[in-house]
Amino acid sequence: MGKILVADDEDDVRFSLERRLRRDGHSVTIAASQAEASQAIEDAPVPFDVVLTDMLMESPNSGVEVLKSALGRDVFTEVVVLTAYGNVGNAVECMKMGAFDYVEKNIPGVDVYELISIKIEQAIDRRRSSLATVRRLENFAKVREFETHNEGG
Amino acid sequence: MLLRNRLARDAVKSNKKPQTLTLYSNTVAPNPIRRATVMNNSLSSLPPETAVSQPPNDSQTMGSLSGAALPGAAFERDDFDVELSQTSLAEADEILKATLEEAMNAVGGNRAFLALVDTVSGELALRFTAGLGWTDDIRRLRVNVQTAPNGGAARRGITRHVVVNGRAYWTGDVSQDPHYIGFFDDVKSEIAVPILASGGGVIGVINIESSEGDVFGEQHARILAPLTRRAAIIVAMAEHQLREEALIAIGRDFNSMADLDALIHDVVEQATKILRADDCSLFLMDEAAELLELVASHGPLEAQAGQHTAKYRIGEGLTGWVAQTGQVIRVGDPRTDARWKGLFMEAPAGEIAAVMAVPVHTHRLKPGVLRVVRERKGSLYFLPQEFTQADEDVLVTLAGQLAVAIDRTRLTSRLLNAERMAAWGEMSARAAHMIGNTVFGVKGHLNELNHILKGKTEESDPDWSDAKELSSHITRGIYRLEGILGEFRDFVLATQLHVTHADANQILRNVTAETFPKHSNIDLILNLSPQLPPILADEVKLKRAFGELIENSIDFQPQGGQLTIKSGLADPKSLAALTKGSFAGEVLRIDFIDHGPGLSEQDRHRVFAPFYTKKAKGMGLGLSIVKGIVEAHGGAICEIGGEDEKNPSTGAHFVVLLPAHSGEERKMRSESRSEARPPQQVFGGG
Numbered sequence A: 001m002g003k004i005l006v007a008d009d010e011d012d013v014r015f016s017l018e019r020r021l022r023r024d025g026h027s028v029t030i031a032a033s034q035a036e037a038s039q040a041i042e043d044a045p046v047p048f049d050v051v052l053t054d055m056l057m058e059s060p061n062s063g064v065e066v067l068k069s070a071l072g073r074d075v076f077t078e079v080v081v082l083t084a085y086g087n088v089g090n091a092v093e094c095m096k097m098g099a100f101d102y103v104e105k106n107i108p109g110v111d112v113y114e115l116i117s118i119k120i121e122q123a124i125d126r127r128r129s130s131l132a133t134v135r136r137l138e139n140f141a142k143v144r145e146f147e148t149h150n151e152g153g
Numbered sequence B: 001m002l003l004r005n006r007l008a009r010d011a012v013k014s015n016k017k018p019q020t021l022t023l024y025s026n027t028v029a030p031n032p033i034r035r036a037t038v039m040n041n042s043l044s045s046l047p048p049e050t051a052v053s054q055p056p057n058d059s060q061t062m063g064s065l066s067g068a069a070l071p072g073a074a075f076e077r078d079d080f081d082v083e084l085s086q087t088s089l090a091e092a093d094e095i096l097k098a099t100l101e102e103a104m105n106a107v108g109g110n111r112a113f114l115a116l117v118d119t120v121s122g123e124l125a126l127r128f129t130a131g132l133g134w135t136d137d138i139r140r141l142r143v144n145v146q147t148a149p150n151g152g153a154a155r156r157g158i159t160r161h162v163v164v165n166g167r168a169y170w171t172g173d174v175s176q177d178p179h180y181i182g183f184f185d186d187v188k189s190e191i192a193v194p195i196l197a198s199g200g201g202v203i204g205v206i207n208i209e210s211s212e213g214d215v216f217g218e219q220h221a222r223i224l225a226p227l228t229r230r231a232a233i234i235v236a237m238a239e240h241q242l243r244e245e246a247l248i249a250i251g252r253d254f255n256s257m258a259d260l261d262a263l264i265h266d267v268v269e270q271a272t273k274i275l276r277a278d279d280c281s282l283f284l285m286d287e288a289a290e291l292l293e294l295v296a297s298h299g300p301l302e303a304q305a306g307q308h309t310a311k312y313r314i315g316e317g318l319t320g321w322v323a324q325t326g327q328v329i330r331v332g333d334p335r336t337d338a339r340w341k342g343l344f345m346e347a348p349a350g351e352i353a354a355v356m357a358v359p360v361h362t363h364r365l366k367p368g369v370l371r372v373v374r375e376r377k378g379s380l381y382f383l384p385q386e387f388t389q390a391d392e393d394v395l396v397t398l399a400g401q402l403a404v405a406i407d408r409t410r411l412t413s414r415l416l417n418a419e420r421m422a423a424w425g426e427m428s429a430r431a432a433h434m435i436g437n438t439v440f441g442v443k444g445h446l447n448e449l450n451h452i453l454k455g456k457t458e459e460s461d462p463d464w465s466d467a468k469e470l471s472s473h474i475t476r477g478i479y480r481l482e483g484i485l486g487e488f489r490d491f492v493l494a495t496q497l498h499v500t501h502a503d504a505n506q507i508l509r510n511v512t513a514e515t516f517p518k519h520s521n522i523d524l525i526l527n528l529s530p531q532l533p534p535i536l537a538d539e540v541k542l543k544r545a546f547g548e549l550i551e552n553s554i555d556f557q558p559q560g561g562q563l564t565i566k567s568g569l570a571d572p573k574s575l576a577a578l579t580k581g582s583f584a585g586e587v588l589r590i591d592f593i594d595h596g597p598g599l600s601e602q603d604r605h606r607v608f609a610p611f612y613t614k615k616a617k618g619m620g621l622g623l624s625i626v627k628g629i630v631e632a633h634g635g636a637i638c639e640i641g642g643e644d645e646k647n648p649s650t651g652a653h654f655v656v657l658l659p660a661h662s663g664e665e666r667k668m669r670s671e672s673r674s675e676a677r678p679p680q681q682v683f684g685g686g
Helices: A011-023 A034-043 A062-073 A089-096 A112-152 B003-014 B035-042 B086-107 B158-165 B218-256 B260-274 B300-304 B317-325 B389-454 B464-494 B504-515 B539-555 B572-578 B601-606 B622-632 B664-672
Strands: A003-007 A027-031 A050-054 A078-083 A101-104 B111-118 B123-131 B142-144 B169-171 B189-196 B202-210 B279-285 B291-298 B311-313 B329-331 B352-360 B368-375 B500-502 B522-528 B535-537 B561-569 B587-594 B636-639 B653-659 B680-684
Touching: A003 A011, A003 A034, A003 A062, A011 A027, A011 A050, A011 A112, A011 B389, A027 A034, A034 A050, A034 A062, A050 A062, A050 A112, A062 A078, A062 A089, A078 A089, A078 A112, A089 A101, A101 A112, A112 B389, B086 B111, B086 B123, B086 B202, B086 B218, B123 B158, B123 B202, B158 B169, B158 B189, B158 B202, B189 B218, B202 B218, B218 B260, B218 B389, B260 B279, B260 B291, B260 B368, B260 B389, B279 B300, B279 B317, B291 B300, B291 B317, B291 B368, B311 B317, B317 B329, B317 B352, B317 B368, B352 B389, B368 B389, B389 B464, B464 B539, B464 B622, B500 B504, B500 B539, B504 B522, B504 B535, B504 B539, B504 B561, B504 B587, B535 B539, B535 B653, B539 B561, B539 B587, B539 B622, B539 B653, B572 B587, B572 B653, B622 B636, B622 B653
Parallel strands: A003 A027, A003 A050, A050 A078, A078 A101, B522 B561
Antiparallel strands: B111 B123, B111 B202, B123 B142, B169 B189, B189 B202, B279 B291, B279 B368, B291 B311, B329 B352, B352 B368, B500 B535, B522 B680, B561 B587, B587 B653, B636 B653
């Protein structure tokens, strides 16, 4: 399905997310820190479709940094930010900078893994549609170029 | 450390036996005389030959003893941790000794003693002797004047006779004298003159003997009069000095004792001694500023201190009167005073000789009361009937210092509390974050486990249904844990504020616009007072608090009703009734009044406690968070529904109090805010 990077400094969280997303059929890479995540984004032969990153790792703004790395590599990579419940201040910042969405980790009474699973699907869809749009635009541009060329020639 | 302990330690260290000063009996001149003045001027200008202007047996001067104000208890050195100025007290001794010698020589006696009253025991003690033949055994003799004269034939001594009558007495033939009791066999004549306190009471006697017969007369009594006055001044001076040093010692305590209770206890104990009272009690206003409660006492009331049993209403009795008027009371027999009610006295009414009470002006709206009581017991002749102006000055001083100490302790504890809360909040936030992450991880594991279980059936594994049940228990537990954690985090975050200058009315308008449903069967009445001073507030948090109150009100009126939100300045009177009087300056008051079921008396006190709820949803942290937010703003919240006598049908009625922010910004704000909003706006309605 999709190529996903999971960045979280909690072993339990990484383990569970990786397992869940694999189960959903995704190809999952994991990173245990902001630095590892940025490195993985840079090193990946093909850009990730979705990056799922914790907000607070080395610094309270780690999520923002991972977002920058991801968009720097591929502007159509979708980023979902995990944040502590009730602490959405910088997650909203990420949204303004182009993140797909944020998910609060401990929303009472909610199966957040299910929520994440859905968000990832949605993110993959948007990436696909974005890429499709770009492809169409590119094709359109090619056709225009061909026509112009032919008219001129 | 208590004074007494310190002194005991010092006494051991210096290996000095504490000097008992009981002999400096206890009269203080109405106008304190500084030692230096007495020593340098008055005394040196008082030669013994000074003409006698008022004969001691002049009945006008001597009067009777009936109104004589004499002190009750005496100082003991070990009552006070004072570096007693040994030199000045020694000087006093020297002067008294010299005075006695002068007196003896002036009237031509050959043996003399100066006795002073020990007002604790009611005895006269031979303080100084002059002439030959005195032994320590004789010096240790005490003249007991405590028992009432029985008028019988038994001789009780000339000295005692002088004390009782307050007049000079002489005899030319002791063997025929009805009063005389002798120490020596060779005595023929004797003259005794009283040493009178400025109040007129007898504090001692100078007694001179002669081995010749019939040598003393009225002229000798006149010669002795100025000497007895000098002795009286010296005694008063020494007394005053001791009192002053005791006060300084207490003052030092005020600065050094951290434990307010111990300090208060020490002060009432010392005040009892300094003022020669039988009880000293401190009453302070309770939190609602309605009742005076006994806080500490030294004396018969001690057992009731802090028991919430000894209380006065404002204006009730002498003590209540002091709290009401802020004035001092100083009376003799309290039964003769119209204000007296006879409540919580330290002794039966007939045994109370004098009452003095002064206000203790702390931060509270009404002052507390520091009160001393003297019982009518002990020596009939020496006990004073009333407290003096000097006593009043002492008590007023102590009350002032106590008030400062009480206020200071309150501020310190508030500061400590704030710091503790900040540290606690930070730690809790961290802990909540870590627990949250772990719970999130475990939840993930559990999801995977459930997924695995979903793929199995009873046929494939006999334990399948057990495992499924266990898993669902764990899931429920984890979800519950997460719920608690969420509320807990809210609670912690509630107190971490980012404050800016804010307009409470604007916050209320915003929050009602955001929270209150557009179409509701509940009438919302906003009654906002224009021109409110600004507050320092975290608008987001405050909106959340107000929103919670609004949502509560909506939830509890499912059939429709009314919610009135009022804002205005709190008037000081209602403020005192609502809070512990911990506000200084202007306070904003915001009322949320609905027509829901309201709260029972019992619920009213629990409603702000964490995890208390009457609603089906939520963990019940809602109002505790509201309280946390309001208190973090330096404010207070309470529920007074049903207490509104004008409108008894009212449901819940929450009152939020927030301190106004004064200062320059405030001035600028109120100037820039020129438009006055209409006081009442009605929204909603169905």
